[in-house]
Amino acid sequence: MIKPIVMLGSGGHASVLADILLQNNHTILAVSSLNKSSRPVFSDIQHFDSNEDVLQFSPDKVKLVNGLGSLPGQSLRHELFDYFVKSNYQFETVISQNAMLSPYSTIGAGSQIFMGAIIQTGAVIGDGTIINSGVIVEHDCHIGMHCHIAPGATICGGVHIGEHTHIATGANVIQGVSIGKHCIVAAGATITKNMPDNSIAYGYRSQIEKRS
């Protein structure tokens, strides 16, 4: 049975998710966010102003969708994920009908694959990771949990990316590179060398630095 959805958050990221869910014929029972959204996609959906209100829905009866966006240095998104998983909730995996996924790719629980994304054969996407609009994840890439691959980034074949790493919009990562955990690849950067955990890289001929 397809369980109805409770959405956490109602900002821009949540609205894209709601759009995909409705196109995929899901029912969104409620949205939880501090302020009631004026976005049309949420207009007919019940609103709660606290995440505590979500607990009134039994974990057996609903699935959650993590509608919080993710930018470098922010941790609320995965903290919320961990809090609700500890309370026995499951997060729905959201995949746009307009994404192209190889049947030989593996998509982790609660991950989100947006319009125009391409995920090739042998690729593995970790739990809770966002593959945003127009991202290319080439064959045999391994992307860890709670990463965000932002719009238009290209990850070439066989790349490994550790958990909680942000690959910003328009970045390019060449084939075979390893990027550690908690890294940031800045918007438009080109990565040609391995990056250690907790490092950041900027620019066309990317300088890799320790994160402060």
Ligand SMILES: CC(=O)SCCNC(=O)CCNC(=O)[C@H](O)C(C)(C)COP(=O)(O)OP(=O)(O)OC[C@H]1O[C@@H](n2cnc3c(N)ncnc32)[C@H](O)[C@@H]1OP(=O)(O)O
């Ligand atoms: C649907 C959606 O919208 S999802 C959102 C997707 N968005 C992203 O992925 C963007 C993520 N953010 C980035 O990539 C940012 O560039 C970051 C986080 C890496 C850097 O941000 P900050 O550390 O705040 O840099 P800040 O804005 O303070 O700039 C510091 C300097 O670096 C420069 N700089 C910042 N980002 C970059 C970049 N990507 N490439 C080159 N230079 C940069 C700035 O111009 C500035 O230079 P200046 O000192 O000469 O003026």
